[in-house]
Amino acid sequence: MSGASDVSSNPRGIPRSPFVERVEDYVSEAEPVEVVLKKFQEAISKYKFMEVNLLQRRKVLEEKIPEIEKTVAMVKLLVEKQDNAEPLHTDFELNDTLYAQAKIEPSGTVYLWLGANVMLEYKFEEAIDLLTSKLDTAQGSLKNTIEDLAFLRDQITTMEVNTARVYNWDVKQRRDRKKESA
Secondary structure (H helix, E strand, C coil), X not given: CCCCCCCCECCCCCECCCCCCCXXXXXXXXXXXXXXXXXXXXXXXXXXXXXXXXHHHHHHHHHHHHHHHHHHHHHHHHHHHHHHCCCEEEEEECCCCCEEEEEECCCCEEEEEEECCEEEEEXXXXXXHHHHHHHHHHHHHHHHHHHHHHHHHHHHHHHHHHHHHHHHHHHHHHHHHHHXXX
């Protein structure tokens, strides 16, 4: 898109949409109204594609953060039980609807699922450090995702306004030409 506006981006590289103040700056012999409108629609489509991906990312993060928080709380509980030298009695989830009773003797270590069917043993302190780091990263990522979604909504709105301005300008130009020829 040509034009007088400065096109920048947000901190994560999503381009800022230009605001069309003067349609004449965008429409020319080289770029007729149809071409400009097509470019604007392509930009809107790209923004909406990014929005869908970010909405999915937000959903995953909103599910992941409480899981990490529960895991941190459980490791801290194990540390507390180890300090008191008492076993932990709990119901252990085997499946969505199947539980077994368990007696856990705190051993100073915990096994964490890292993903891709990988489980590693960590000392309590290491586990808390790792989980806290993952939690901080996930919360930062969620914050950025929410900011990006708000930014994208603004860009989509701006491009929709731009499209309407160019379309209305074109209708007025056609009407003026029709009056002149009549």
